[in-house]
Amino acid sequence: MTESRPIHSVVLVKQVPDTHNLSGEVMTKDGTMNRGALPAIFNPEDLNALEMALAIKDRTGGTVTVITMGPPKAANVLRECLFRGADRVILLTDRKFAGADTLATSNALQLAVRKLPAFDLVLCGRQAIDGDTAQVGPQTAEKLGIPQITYAEEVVEIDATHIVAQRALDHGSEIVRCTLPCLLTVVGTANTPRPASVRLQMERKLAAAPGEYAAIRAQWPEFESDAALDAYLAGRDLKIPVWTAEDIGAAEGSIGLAGSPTQVHKVNFVVLESTESKTIAPTPEAIAAMVAELVHEYIVG
Amino acid sequence: MAEKKQVWVFIEHTDDQIADVSLELTGKARELGDRLGYEVVGLLCGHNVDRLAHDVIRHGADRVLLADDPELALYRTLPYARVAIAEAKRRQPEIFLIGGTPNGRDFAPRVASALRCGLTADCTDLQIGDYYVKKEDLTYKDLLYQIRPAFGGNLIATIVNPNTRPQMATVREGVMRKPAADATRTGVVEKVEAVFEPGDLALEVLSRQVRKSTVKLKDAPVIVAGGAGVDGAEEFALLRDLANLLGGEVGASRAAVDAGYIDRAHQVGQTGTTVRPRLYIAAGISGAIQHRAGMDQSSKIIAINTDPNAPMFQIAHYRIVGDVGEVLPMIIKTLRERSMDQRDAE
Numbered sequence: 001m002t003e004s005r006p007i008h009s010v011v012l013v014k015q016v017p018d019t020h021n022l023s024g025e026v027m028t029k030d031g032t033m034n035r036g037a038l039p040a041i042f043n044p045e046d047l048n049a050l051e052m053a054l055a056i057k058d059r060t061g062g063t064v065t066v067i068t069m070g071p072p073k074a075a076n077v078l079r080e081c082l083f084r085g086a087d088r089v090i091l092l093t094d095r096k097f098a099g100a101d102t103l104a105t106s107n108a109l110q111l112a113v114r115k116l117p118a119f120d121l122v123l124c125g126r127q128a129i130d131g132d133t134a135q136v137g138p139q140t141a142e143k144l145g146i147p148q149i150t151y152a153e154e155v156v157e158i159d160a161t162h163i164v165a166q167r168a169l170d171h172g173s174e175i176v177r178c179t180l181p182c183l184l185t186v187v188g189t190a191n192t193p194r195p196a197s198v199r200l201q202m203e204r205k206l207a208a209a210p211g212e213y214a215a216i217r218a219q220w221p222e223f224e225s226d227a228a229l230d231a232y233l234a235g236r237d238l239k240i241p242v243w244t245a246e247d248i249g250a251a252e253g254s255i256g257l258a259g260s261p262t263q264v265h266k267v268n269f270v271v272l273e274s275t276e277s278k279t280i281a282p283t284p285e286a287i288a289a290m291v292a293e294l295v296h297e298y299i300v301g
Numbered sequence: 302m303a304e305k306k307q308v309w310v311f312i313e314h315t316d317d318q319i320a321d322v323s324l325e326l327t328g329k330a331r332e333l334g335d336r337l338g339y340e341v342v343g344l345l346c347g348h349n350v351d352r353l354a355h356d357v358i359r360h361g362a363d364r365v366l367l368a369d370d371p372e373l374a375l376y377r378t379l380p381y382a383r384v385a386i387a388e389a390k391r392r393q394p395e396i397f398l399i400g401g402t403p404n405g406r407d408f409a410p411r412v413a414s415a416l417r418c419g420l421t422a423d424c425t426d427l428q429i430g431d432y433y434v435k436k437e438d439l440t441y442k443d444l445l446y447q448i449r450p451a452f453g454g455n456l457i458a459t460i461v462n463p464n465t466r467p468q469m470a471t472v473r474e475g476v477m478r479k480p481a482a483d484a485t486r487t488g489v490v491e492k493v494e495a496v497f498e499p500g501d502l503a504l505e506v507l508s509r510q511v512r513k514s515t516v517k518l519k520d521a522p523v524i525v526a527g528g529a530g531v532d533g534a535e536e537f538a539l540l541r542d543l544a545n546l547l548g549g550e551v552g553a554s555r556a557a558v559d560a561g562y563i564d565r566a567h568q569v570g571q572t573g574t575t576v577r578p579r580l581y582i583a584a585g586i587s588g589a590i591q592h593r594a595g596m597d598q599s600s601k602i603i604a605i606n607t608d609p610n611a612p613m614f615q616i617a618h619y620r621i622v623g624d625v626g627e628v629l630p631m632i633i634k635t636l637r638e639r640s641m642d643q644r645d646a647e
Contacts, residue, residue: 017452106414130452132572133422135410138378142414147503148378150407164507169403171566172511178504261419261465265432265446268457277614282623287631290603290619291639299580299601300523300547300636 005160006062009053010113012124012140013046013066013081015074042077045125047193049186053123054085054194056155063087067112069097069105072211075240082204083196089240091209096245099257106139108255111248113144121163122183126151137185144183149176152184208233209240305340308333308396309467311385312345312357312365313376313404319353321474322400324360328480329427330398331361336429337443339395340364344388346381348374351490358488360480365488370495372502375509376404379501382411388493389416389467396445397467405471413469419462420469421447423571425476425594432461444468450571450590475519475575516550516566518574523549526569526596529556530585530606531625537562539629540584546636552576554586570595585625588613605629
């Protein structure tokens with residue numbers, strides 16, 4: 001292995017609806033999701049990816065930049081990243097990004113990554129809990145033209161030119177060595193994400209994207225104008241930059257709904273098939289009768 | 302004459318054996334191919350795997366594209382994807398099916414991205430149908446309906462790719478039925494050249510450790526599965542007792558796995574194993590669709606839950622509204638008494 005050097009990581013994170021708390025009114029007519037109807041959380045495995053990047057920075061020095069694509073309120077997950085030690089965050093938001101499938105999403109993300117200074121690693125969670133597709137990571141890697149290490153569980157070694165990582169497989173694991181730069185998708189068993197640092201939380205609590213200025217000024221009337229707040233935040237490196245489709249040079253038909261080859265033909269609410277069924281009382285007699293029936297039908301030997 | 306349209310299957314293999322899911326998908330591709338008049342093509346990458354090619358044909362393929370190269374001996378994303386991308390560009394398949402295994406889910410998005418085509422993950426059903434687009438006043442004929450649960454399982458979405466080819470989908474093991482091998486089937490094994498670029502070999506596998514799974518969920522005749530309604534690891538042990546008595550295996554919902562009651566290898570459902578046992582006992586499993594998608598083909602289902610409105614009850618053959626910790630011991634006791642009676646009779 002060669003000498004180590006500072007490693008520059010980019011982490012891709014997503015704010016997701018908490019799919020454990022779903023109600024019926026979350027679908028729009030075109031088959032996409034009304035995210036506003038659901039509580040939004042930091043996608044769990046993206047936190048593991050952030051932790052992996054921060055742990056590498058702890059070892060080698062370097063930087064951690066976080067990008068998220070989503071509605072303006074996705075700035076919340078970026079603040080979470082700042083509180084944990086990310087150096088820089090970027091909010092990709094634009095109506096033109098809406099309705100993206102995984103291919104269109106990966107295109108927007110790769111364009112944003114390409115706009116950054118040179119990077120060594122791109123990290124993201126293995127999958128997001130709102131779709132469970134695990135596709136955006138590999139699709140982003142392909143468009144960046146870099147190799148991918150999916151299901152990364154541990155960084156064994158990293159030096160100036162290579163990374164050695166352990167991958168979690170279904171019934172085992174694999175150690176791979178790969179050139180930098182490359183993309184890692186990180187599994188939930190990889191680590192225990194650090195909590196927000198109290199110090200950073202104090203220092204960075206005002207971090208905000210311009211779309212949030214009105215809300216902040218309502219709470220902090222001492223900022224007399226958006227411009228005053230903007231100058232204050234910019235001077236302290238607390239302004240969350242917002243990049244639009246135009247900023248990243250995305251072609252019209254390559255992002256959002258228009259850039260998505262998959263289309264939702266229809267959505268059905270789940271109708272459970274009615275089966276011929278019997279209600280069995282939770283009593284020893286009723287249970288014994290049920291078992292006798294199953295034995296009679298050769299279901300139980 | 303135009304060449305016949307094609308439906309492709311990615312053939313995964315380890316230790317000189319084809320993954321069940323690849324043969325299951327070959328069977329599905331045969332069905333789709335017969336319906337649409339398409340040729341069924343298996344894409345087989347590896348080293349010294351000629352014998353496997355014939356196995357793919359015996360399970361329903363008309364043709365196997367065989368890329369044989371030492372660099373393809375073990376699955377690696379970039380060399381495998383390079384072959385698939387080159388051949389797909391050359392032959393323009395209409396449909397490309399991939400097993401929803403860790404490798405399949407690593408491979409498929411890489412290939413779909415390079416081909417700029419649509420990909421749907423973890424389909425639970427595949428059908429053929431038409432798609433009308435009002436804005437264009439146009440009906441796309443004979444598209445692949447890629448059907449999967451969505452958004453926490455409250456919905457079933459049918460996804461189509463009207464404008465891009467191939468129409469790609471991953472499907473988990475066990476969702477489709479594996480066809481019986483037909484030794485009389487014949488087909489073409491066509492060798493294709495694997496041409497790599499230097500960057501394709503950027504990753505090397507230093508070591509691979511695979512433990513033989515002792516969990517045989519897929520073939521178990523009886524599965525006793527527990528979920529969030531099981532109160533602690535101790536109560537979970539009752540499931541093991543009952544499974545042993547019935548000659549079965551223990552299964553679990555994601556909730557039980559996340560709670561740490563049991564290893565993930567036991568998870569049944571869309572992101573776990575798909576099973577169709579003779580008897581499935583769902584103990585304290587509410588029945589989210591991701592779970593049901595993995596077990597609703599079971600011959601008989603017994604559901605035990607304190608919540609009378611648990612969705613699982615709607616697909617169960619026997620509904621027991623009660624506490625798992627009370628009901629399971631009753632079943633165990635009944636079975637023990639029966640086996641003693643039998644012994645006495647003999």
